Amino acid sequence: MRAITLDRDGAAPTARDDLARPSPGPDEVLIRVRASSVNGFDRKAADGALRGSMDYRYPVVLGKDFAGEVEAIGGTSEFRVGDPVFGVLMRSYLGDGTWAEYVTAGGGDGIARVPDGIELATAGVLGLAGATALDTLDALAVRPGDTVLVAGATGGVGALAVQYARLAGARVVATARPGPATDFVRDLGAAEVVDYTGDLTGQVRALAPDGVSAVAHLAGEGAPLAGLLAAGGRLASTIGFGPDQHPAAISIFGRPERGTLDRLADDVLAGRVRMPVDRRYELDEAPRALTEFSGALGKLAVSMP
Structure with a gap:
């Protein structure tokens, strides 16, 4: 699996293609990630600013937002294989992340179905x-x-x-x-x-x-x-x-609960709000996106291969 990782304390983010694809647990689904974005949280994680408040489990895959399709189901789930979903990983540690080809989500993570009419590229910048x-x-x-x-x-x-x-x-x-x-x-x-x-x-x-x-x-x-x-x-x-x-x-600590995600998607679909995207980056370009985060007008989006 290809991903953007921090490989050790003080290391710069780098692209790797040798990570094992994760397997979903009993209350999780495996998602083929198609889109993500850059958040202030990602900048802090990459800079090491969260040491002391969160455990860095190396290699740390960066990224919080995700949008993609359900690839596999670990147990009983309201989602089905092939469903388009989006949301935010809400883990108590840094390790799993969404700047990767695959990620598991469930339990305490925010996850919702992407409604018809919203592209995954749009859903990938919405969550956090x-x-x-x-x-x-x-x-x-x-x-x-x-x-x-x-x-x-x-x-x-x-x-x-x-x-x-x-x-x-x-x-x-x-x-x-x-x-x-x-x-x-x-x-x-x-x-x-x-x-x-x-x-x-x-x-x-x-x-x-x-x-x-x-x-x-x-x-x-x-x-x-x-x-x-x-x-x-x-x-x-x-x-x-x-x-x-x-x-x-x-x-305020953003809580991407199901109802909140559904409300966001509904408002975007109805044209009540829009999420402006300043620039788009391929997955391998995500480390550069981190350096260009300050001063962006709206979001910086990340696309997966």
């Missing part, structure tokens, strides 16, 4: 970023008329957060650099855009003198953003800014 965006917006309980600041609007999570906040009837203020990034978030539905490289506080206060109703904290420092909240405002953070740092803050 989509679940995180939905969990963020659900935590913020956005209502019509709210002003929502999305800090980190140009990434995969941010792109969907902008769209879901707009669908909820909110006025969306997005952070982005001037130029293509600003055009990108406006196209997604942001009513206002502020340049995070400038006086962010001053720009937001000019747009919302009494403060914003909610903040999706996906990038940047949390404390200054919390200071922009109106009375009773809410902040949801995906990067570790929680109630210990501010009473209005909630820490």
Whole structure:
């Protein structure tokens, strides 16, 4: 089996074609992977930033998202061989990953059927970023008329957060650099855009003198953003800014549960939201994709042979 691996502590990601194809356990299915994507989690795993919080079981196959067809079933399953599926691996360790020709999924992993009308290449970029965006917006309980600041609007999570906040009837203020990034978030539905490289506080206060109703904290420092909240405002953070740092803050860990994945797929199929893809890479190019992750407008997709 071909895969992208970390072979030892401190090693760079590399392509290998000598790994054994995994076998599904009693509550698992074997998936022939056709598509995946790059997430911030993958960058952290490759850089060794998760040592101490997760066990690295070498060789570590990188990758969290997957889309493909069920190849084999280890026991009783609601899925059948040939079913198109997508989701996210949710393991307590690093070892199995989706930047590979095959992966097993089941148990605590997020997995759902890909509905007719959605290509596997699209489903492969949805799981983790989509679940995180939905969990963020659900935590913020956005209502019509709210002003929502999305800090980190140009990434995969941010792109969907902008769209879901707009669908909820909110006025969306997005952070982005001037130029293509600003055009990108406006196209997604942001009513206002502020340049995070400038006086962010001053720009937001000019747009919302009494403060914003909610903040999706996906990038940047949390404390200054919390200071922009109106009375009773809410902040949801995906990067570790929680109630210990501010009473209005909630820490978010994306949970790709079945219902969440089904909702994402339904919304994409109906055209309510879309997941922009900045660039696409073949499996062997995935290590380069990691180096080009920062600054991407939307997702970086990975395709399998």
